Amino acid sequence: VTGRASSNLRRMMLANGVQPQTGRRRSTTRPADHPAQQPGSVPETGPVAGSDRAAAARVLLVDNARDTRAVTAYLAQHPARQQRCRSGRVLIRPTPAGLSLDPHVLGLDLLTALGKNPNWLRQVDPDLVWQYARAWSDALGVTEIILDRAHQVTEPVVRALAELAGPDRRLWLIWSSDRDPAPLCAGLNTELVLRQAVRSVTPDDLTAALPVLPYDPAPPYQAPTQDWRTLPTADFTTFRAACRRHLSPHRFAALDATYTAAADTTDTWCAEYHDTLTTQPEQIGGTLAAWLRDHQIGPCINPSTALITLRATQAALLPAGIVLRFDPRALGTDAARRLPGDLHNPSIISGLLAHTRTTDTAATALSLHLNQPPWVFDCWRLRHVAPDGSHLTAPETHHHRGPGHAIDRPGGGLIDRLDHLDRERALSASSNVAEIACLHPIHLPRPAWPLLAAHRAYRLAQPGVTDDDPLFTHPVTDRTPPHPGLREAINRTLLRVFHPAPWMHHDPCRQGPDIGQHPRAQGWLVQRGLSVHPLDPTVTTGLHRSPAETVDW
Amino acid sequence: VSSEHWLVTRMRAANLSVWELGDLLGVHPHVLERSETHVRIPDLPAHVLVELAARLDLHPADLLTDFDAVLTNHRQPIPTETPATPPDTTDISQVGTSEAAAGDPDEYTNTDADVVLVALMHGGIPLSVVELATALSWSLDRTQAAVDHARHHPERAGPVVLRRVPPQSWTVGARLDRLTPDQHQAVVALEPHRVPITPTEAALLLAVLNNQRGPSFTQFRDAQPAAEQELARAGVLTADGDLRGTPETLYSLRYRPGPDR
Numbered sequence: 001v002t003g004r005a006s007s008n009l010r011r012m013m014l015a016n017g018v019q020p021q022t023g024r025r026r027s028t029t030r031p032a033d034h035p036a037q038q039p040g041s042v043p044e045t046g047p048v049a050g051s052d053r054a055a056a057a058r059v060l061l062v063d064n065a066r067d068t069r070a071v072t073a074y075l076a077q078h079p080a081r082q083q084r085c086r087s088g089r090v091l092i093r094p095t096p097a098g099l100s101l102d103p104h105v106l107g108l109d110l111l112t113a114l115g116k117n118p119n120w121l122r123q124v125d126p127d128l129v130w131q132y133a134r135a136w137s138d139a140l141g142v143t144e145i146i147l148d149r150a151h152q153v154t155e156p157v158v159r160a161l162a163e164l165a166g167p168d169r170r171l172w173l174i175w176s177s178d179r180d181p182a183p184l185c186a187g188l189n190t191e192l193v194l195r196q197a198v199r200s201v202t203p204d205d206l207t208a209a210l211p212v213l214p215y216d217p218a219p220p221y222q223a224p225t226q227d228w229r230t231l232p233t234a235d236f237t238t239f240r241a242a243c244r245r246h247l248s249p250h251r252f253a254a255l256d257a258t259y260t261a262a263a264d265t266t267d268t269w270c271a272e273y274h275d276t277l278t279t280q281p282e283q284i285g286g287t288l289a290a291w292l293r294d295h296q297i298g299p300c301i302n303p304s305t306a307l308i309t310l311r312a313t314q315a316a317l318l319p320a321g322i323v324l325r326f327d328p329r330a331l332g333t334d335a336a337r338r339l340p341g342d343l344h345n346p347s348i349i350s351g352l353l354a355h356t357r358t359t360d361t362a363a364t365a366l367s368l369h370l371n372q373p374p375w376v377f378d379c380w381r382l383r384h385v386a387p388d389g390s391h392l393t394a395p396e397t398h399h400h401r402g403p404g405h406a407i408d409r410p411g412g413g414l415i416d417r418l419d420h421l422d423r424e425r426a427l428s429a430s431s432n433v434a435e436i437a438c439l440h441p442i443h444l445p446r447p448a449w450p451l452l453a454a455h456r457a458y459r460l461a462q463p464g465v466t467d468d469d470p471l472f473t474h475p476v477t478d479r480t481p482p483h484p485g486l487r488e489a490i491n492r493t494l495l496r497v498f499h500p501a502p503w504m505h506h507d508p509c510r511q512g513p514d515i516g517q518h519p520r521a522q523g524w525l526v527q528r529g530l531s532v533h534p535l536d537p538t539v540t541t542g543l544h545r546s547p548a549e550t551v552d553w
Numbered sequence: 554v555s556s557e558h559w560l561v562t563r564m565r566a567a568n569l570s571v572w573e574l575g576d577l578l579g580v581h582p583h584v585l586e587r588s589e590t591h592v593r594i595p596d597l598p599a600h601v602l603v604e605l606a607a608r609l610d611l612h613p614a615d616l617l618t619d620f621d622a623v624l625t626n627h628r629q630p631i632p633t634e635t636p637a638t639p640p641d642t643t644d645i646s647q648v649g650t651s652e653a654a655a656g657d658p659d660e661y662t663n664t665d666a667d668v669v670l671v672a673l674m675h676g677g678i679p680l681s682v683v684e685l686a687t688a689l690s691w692s693l694d695r696t697q698a699a700v701d702h703a704r705h706h707p708e709r710a711g712p713v714v715l716r717r718v719p720p721q722s723w724t725v726g727a728r729l730d731r732l733t734p735d736q737h738q739a740v741v742a743l744e745p746h747r748v749p750i751t752p753t754e755a756a757l758l759l760a761v762l763n764n765q766r767g768p769s770f771t772q773f774r775d776a777q778p779a780a781e782q783e784l785a786r787a788g789v790l791t792a793d794g795d796l797r798g799t800p801e802t803l804y805s806l807r808y809r810p811g812p813d814r
Contacts (some may be wrong), residue, residue, distance in 0.1 A: 188702075235747075235749050235750055235785070235787070236750075236790045236805065236806075237750060237758065237802050237805060237806065238788060238789065238799075238801045238802055238805050239805055240788075240804055240805035240807075241800070241801030241802070241804045241805045242801070242805075244804070260807075263807060310667060314556065315805055315806045315807065316807070318755060318758070318759060318806060319759065319762075319763075319806070321759070322752065323752050323755040325749045325750070325751075326749060327748070327749050332569075332570055332572065332573040332576075333568060333569070333573065388587075434682075479565035495580075498578075498579025499579060499582055500576070500578075500579065500582075501581075502572070502581070502582075505581075533752040533755070535752060535755060535756045536756060
């Protein structure tokens with residue numbers, strides 16, 4: 001930076017305890033772990049190379065006094081919000097027209113920069129804005145915070161941002177004015193939380209430390225492939241043979257590889273739970289449902305792959321004495337499209353990430369993943385959630401009263417009013433397992449990790465909250481149980497992401513795949529037309545063996 | 554006819570349930586059951602509009618006219634009042650042949666014949682010419698001319714054919730000359746959709762596959778004759794005397810390598 005304005009800026013910074021920028025080509029470096037500067041101490045003036053200088057400090061003042069076009073272009077090339085979060089960077093554009101003087105408004109700007117829908121931010125409690133901003137910054141892995149037009153915001157505003165950045169993130173202040181930044185920097189230097197003096201760097205230091213990421217636009221919408229429509233509709237007892245008969249050799253080879261791999265995985269699972277399968281087969285349903293949901297069928301994004309995997313799993317479970325029935329008649333014309341997990345839908349994930357209230361997003365994500373209302377959500381404590389939000393462990397003690405679907409509409413007699421198809425379905429599903437999600441570990445899809453991680457960070461940041469406190473509380477009050485408030489919050493959130501959920505209704509719904517089930521069942525299996533039927537041990541005793549060891553037919 | 558009736562009719566024709574439609578639109582089916590539907594067509598994503606149009610047998614521009622400007626596959630005009638000159642005033646014997654009539658006479662007779670065929674397909678029961686004329690609000694002459702035209706030009710009906718039901722009713726049926734005798738016999742022999750395997754059938758199948766032949770198995774088998782019949786009908790077990798799994802079942806359940814193709 002040259003010129004009279006820059007000279008004045010450097011002189012004023014020296015006079016106010018701010019280290020000015022030095023020549024970016026100097027070879028002398030300073031240690032990265034230099035001692036923290038004490039408030040009011042004389043700033044260091046030694047020459048420092050750009051990259052090291054940026055690495056050493058946590059708050060960096062980018063001297064852009066001339067408001068160069070290059071800096072504007074650099075910021076304009078900043079990646080879109082989704083990629084921005086993935087790259088650990090967040091660019092804050094302060095709200096103009098004087099509103100940026102308010103820390104609350106800058107908190108909203110930060111949330112907007114984190115990908116939150118600004119139209120929905122007006123419903124956020126003003127007192128909780130910075131708590132949400134910190135929680136989402138932690139969950140999304142933000143390491144670099146860039147504040148554009150920093151000269152237009154006041155010291156309390158920047159101080160709030162610096163406190164949020166803390167020692168784990170770097171804060172870049174784009175100072176695009178001739179105005180003296182020294183008062184701001186002096187105020188920040190007095191903050192013990194910074195542990196580092198505000199350091200002045202050049203725009204080149206910024207671009208060198210944070211190079212522009214290659215343009216990576218969001219992938220265009222791709223409708224789910226329709227190749228599952230050409231798969232045979234045969235039951236699992238003859239599915240593989242029907243594929244071999246009807247498909248081309250090339251396509252069958254690819255299909256059979258998926259089929260065999262899924263069957264082998266099922267064999268491994270059966271071997272792992274061999275004791276339970278042989279001694280207590282009636283208790284395997286919940287474990288099997290969780291495994292199918294989190295590992296076997298749920299993660300299959302392609303409906304065709306999900307259907308092939310399901311058929312192979314059915315075939316491999318039968319020798320173990322487990323009948324996994326798949327009745328697609330209640331699933332509509334696109335039955336296979338309903339097999340993958342709901343949280344694997346990118347539009348749903350992006351919609352949930354645009355919400356701010358962590359309680360709403362985390363509860364909705366769990367409800368979508370489990371296909372259940374929040375009737376067991378008060379069993380989990382904060383210690384049961386992984387810090388990265390990847391999974392929940394099973395609680396030691398439970399607080400839920402009983403399956404929510406056990407309560408039928410007053411008057412009963414539902415099963416008597418069913419037509420033949422529904423009656424058959426109701427009877428066949430009578431031995432279906434009750435999916436009590438909190439009894440087993442839950443593994444969420446990778447895109448949904450920030451949703452739970454943000455809520456965990458938010459809850460732990462609340463005063464007096466420890467690992468032993470409940471994961472969910474009532475969104476408005478602290479009274480327990482939180483079901484009613486969570487149910488309404490989930491319904492509101494689901495409407496915003498255009499994904500209504502039949503299982504979230506107070507009364508038995510006239511629509512949905514659980515029609516005819518008495519009592520109305522809710523869960524991952526039911527939403528996919530699946531039911532688990534352990535065979536009678538008196539019939540299957542002595543029949544458990546590997547298919548490879550069977551007699552030669 | 555209200556738009557609600559139009560939607561319900563198209564959904565019924567497309568076998569589209571209210572649940573599926575709500576899932577597609579991003580609203581709960583209860584919203585669709587109420588009269589005050591808050592779904593605004595312009596607010597829907599483009600892929601939802603395209604999918605919805607495909608399900609309801611519509612052009613996307615039928616739902617949102619803005620598509621007319623951006624889609625290369627334009628809508629075809631629907632001839633609601635086809636004949637420029639109503640044939641009611643013409644002599645029946647001259648329909649399709651009179652050069653004096655304004656416009657192309659073949660055009661409106663062809664269109665009338667198509668309408669008659671579609672009406673007969675929707676009707677589901679044999680209809681007389683009078684009943685057709687009443688339902689279509691046509692004159693008897695025009696209806697009779699359309700029926701005659703459809704009868705004299707069977708190629709216009711495509712895979713269906715106009716059939717007379719004695720004494721004077723008409724219906725449509727499938728042509729018999731497009732399938733080989735074997736294909737026809739195989740198609741006729743197909744049975745309706747079978748339910749998935751039941752736990753009882755699965756237990757019997759598992760016992761058979763594991764080569765159980767003891768008295769307990771015999772007792773179990775004798776107690777489940779319906780399950781054995783259903784498995785045999787589904788091609789899972791052989792129907793002859795020796796009960797065993799079919800090659801397709803053994804291969805699908807990985808009990809042995811696959812049968813020859």
